[in-house]
Amino acid sequence: MHLRKRVLVTGGAGFLGSFLCERLLQEGCDVICCDNFYTGSKRNIAPLLSNPYFEVIRHDITFPLYVEVDEIYNLACPASPVHYQNDPVQTTKVNVHGAINMLGLAKRVRAKILQASTSEVYGDPAVHPQTEDYWGNVNCTGLRSCYDEGKRCAETLFFDYHRQHKLNIRVVRIFNTYGPRMHPNDGRVVSNFIMQALTGRDITVFGEGRQTRSFCFVDDMIEGFLRMMNHSDGFTGPVNLGNPHEFTILELAERVIRLTGSRSKIVFKPLPADDPTQRRPDISLAKQKLGWQPTIELAEGLPRTIDFFKDFLKAPRLLQGLSHS
Ligand SMILES: NC(=O)c1ccc[n+]([C@@H]2O[C@H](COP(=O)([O-])OP(=O)(O)OC[C@H]3O[C@@H](n4cnc5c(N)ncnc54)[C@H](O)[C@@H]3O)[C@@H](O)[C@H]2O)c1
Numbered sequence: 001m002h003l004r005k006r007v008l009v010t011g012g013a014g015f016l017g018s019f020l021c022e023r024l025l026q027e028g029c030d031v032i033c034c035d036n037f038y039t040g041s042k043r044n045i046a047p048l049l050s051n052p053y054f055e056v057i058r059h060d061i062t063f064p065l066y067v068e069v070d071e072i073y074n075l076a077c078p079a080s081p082v083h084y085q086n087d088p089v090q091t092t093k094v095n096v097h098g099a100i101n102m103l104g105l106a107k108r109v110r111a112k113i114l115q116a117s118t119s120e121v122y123g124d125p126a127v128h129p130q131t132e133d134y135w136g137n138v139n140c141t142g143l144r145s146c147y148d149e150g151k152r153c154a155e156t157l158f159f160d161y162h163r164q165h166k167l168n169i170r171v172v173r174i175f176n177t178y179g180p181r182m183h184p185n186d187g188r189v190v191s192n193f194i195m196q197a198l199t200g201r202d203i204t205v206f207g208e209g210r211q212t213r214s215f216c217f218v219d220d221m222i223e224g225f226l227r228m229m230n231h232s233d234g235f236t237g238p239v240n241l242g243n244p245h246e247f248t249i250l251e252l253a254e255r256v257i258r259l260t261g262s263r264s265k266i267v268f269k270p271l272p273a274d275d276p277t278q279r280r281p282d283i284s285l286a287k288q289k290l291g292w293q294p295t296i297e298l299a300e301g302l303p304r305t306i307d308f309f310k311d312f313l314k315a316p317r318l319l320q321g322l323s324h325s
Helices: 015-026 042-048 088-109 145-165 189-198 218-230 249-260 284-290 298-314
Strands: 006-010 030-035 054-058 071-074 112-118 169-174 203-206 212-214 239-241 246-248 266-269
Touching: 006 015, 006 088, 015 030, 015 042, 015 218, 030 042, 042 054, 071 088, 071 218, 088 112, 088 145, 112 145, 112 218, 145 169, 169 218, 189 203, 189 249, 189 298, 203 249, 212 249, 218 239, 218 284, 239 284, 246 249, 249 266, 249 298
Parallel strands: 006 030, 006 071, 030 054, 071 112, 112 169, 169 239, 203 266
Antiparallel strands: 212 246
């Protein structure tokens, strides 16, 4: 007999996954972290290993997995363009085959399953801010398509399993999230700027830096995941989770320079292909259904993230490689 809820977190050794595993253990769950360590790191979950209710399985979810669980959080997928474009075929596979495998597992054991979808399903949006009923503006043959279309197909699979097999699904569309444990070399704007500032390199801003992003601190995002999973009236989503407070990329660069006291200079480079010019969630649905909204603004979250990267740079060289599994 299982008194504790048994929860599977795929991608549990990644940035968001490791915080989610930690939080679920705090909530008294029995947690299985499944990861192939493609972008995740053993360091992220090292403090959890001594917990008897925490278990790690090295496994690639493009292959079936057989475990008995009550809930599944499906987070496995490289999230930054540098990583997901490194092996685009595998990116589509992890999104599509991975989703099929996890949905098959959920169907077999009658588990509730949450999909970590993304604001990228809106592509380069023609509507601002983005509400869940906007269908998106996605290029299906571009460099970002493996991720964008992979995540869109995963959503389709989730809703078809829900309609066809009555699976209890939850879909969250995650907007830009940042915080400690982000990968230092993943090219995401927050980690990029902080690393450049702390190492005294030029800060690279693409285009004129007028494109906007909204940044959600990781603790807020994890709270959103739990509220969505625990929601009782069968609310499937999709629901946007993110911070609606918009900043231009240039403003972010200037803030990072100020907070780190860096002497780095800002340099401008051409915009990459399909880079969205504006991205901001409409979180009315999350507020209404989940009573959720971000509570940690950039002024608080950015210094906490900078502290993480300062510690990272102080760590021995051995720990600093790109593949730090
Ligand atoms: N961080 C964000 O801003 C953001 C925004 C939108 C969506 N998301 C989604 O949230 C999820 C987590 O993102 P993250 O920022 O923590 O990224 P991350 O790269 O840190 O974590 C992804 C994890 O999945 C693992 N993984 C990759 N392929 C796998 C496979 N085939 N089998 C098993 N494990 C595999 C990686 O090793 C890593 O630990 C992803 O699905 C991502 O698409 C994140």
